[in-house]
Amino acid sequence: MNLRERLIDPRSPDRRPRRAAYALPTLFTAANIFLGFYALLAIFQGAILMTQDPYAASLQFKFAAMAIGAAVFFDGLDGRIARMTNTTSEFGRELDSLADVITFGIAPAALAFVWGVYFVPLSQGKILEHLRNAGYFLSFMYLLCGAARLARFNIQTNPIPKNPGRPDRKYFVGLPIPAGAGMIASIVYAVDGAPLEWWVFSVAWLILTGLLAFLMVSTWRYPSFKDLALTRPLSPLTIILVAGLIYVISIFSQPMLLGMCAAYVGSGIVIRAGGIVRRRLRPSPPHAPEHQVG
Numbered sequence: 122m123n124l125r126e127r128l129i130d131p132r133s134p135d136r137r138p139r140r141a142a143y144a145l146p147t148l149f150t151a152a153n154i155f156l157g158f159y160a161l162l163a164i165f166q167g168a169i170l171m172t173q174d175p176y177a178a179s180l181q182f183k184f185a186a187m188a189i190g191a192a193v194f195f196d197g198l199d200g201r202i203a204r205m206t207n208t209t210s211e212f213g214r215e216l217d218s219l220a221d222v223i224t225f226g227i228a229p230a231a232l233a234f235v236w237g238v239y240f241v242p243l244s245q246g247k248i249l250e251h252l253r254n255a256g257y258f259l260s261f262m263y264l265l266c267g268a269a270r271l272a273r274f275n276i277q278t279n280p281i282p283k284n285p286g287r288p289d290r291k292y293f294v295g296l297p298i299p300a301g302a303g304m305i306a307s308i309v310y311a312v313d314g315a316p317l318e319w320w321v322f323s324v325a326w327l328i329l330t331g332l333l334a335f336l337m338v339s340t341w342r343y344p345s346f347k348d349l350a351l352t353r354p355l356s357p358l359t360i361i362l363v364a365g366l367i368y369v370i371s372i373f374s375q376p377m378l379l380g381m382c383a384a385y386v387g388s389g390i391v392i393r394a395g396g397i398v399r400r401r402l403r404p405s406p407p408h409a410p411e412h413q414v415g
Contacts (some may be wrong), residue, residue, distance in 0.1 A: 133383040143151050149199035150220050156192040157224025160185040182236050183314030189306040194222045218271045225302035226267040234260040237326035248320050258282045259330045266334040293343040294335035307382040311375045342355040343389045
């Protein structure tokens, strides 16, 4: 008897799951919301501590990035558990979207501005004024584009990406907001939370933030990995590879997580560019000869 059958209410005529089973994916969504709330508190605490103890402030920014990264893990679990236990519902879907706006929208946008722009020294004058205005705008655009992507995801049942891939594989249309948040968090985590203080790095950071905002509302194709079944038996080679990956991440967590996030964000760009190149190199069909009259 599998997990879905164990959770069936025997008194239900249509074999619906027990009421308590619906709380299981909701607990993971609640953990997602808590981690987003904690990340916001850590960002505020880091901003306050920056003038008193820069090292303690950097730790708070690092903790915020770690909380967002952990939330990405929980966000990937709640949907899978709901499907495994047959407890998917409109309430759970809407609650998950609201949680994503908080944890992967508001928290990363605040982290992007405070960590990447706010502590550039005031001695750089006019540049700082323009930089902060751009920081306000692009951080807000990240949040707005993330919310717009979630709204589009909720109302569309079968969105079609540009350059559609193989019909037997599932894809996201546009960059998922957890991946965008993971990209921001992985960079902050990779540098141990030390905020940017040179305007050149800050400009590059804002360009990345704007790029993530664009990718979220684009119709470019991103792998979804939803076709990976966790309940299927795994081969010994797969178990060894997964165990090795977990070990490497635990030892070299900062470069590995940064590389994985960058690879996923870049995959949509590579897929899109590859589709453009293939269409241009593909020979065009021969034109039918024109029929002249008279």
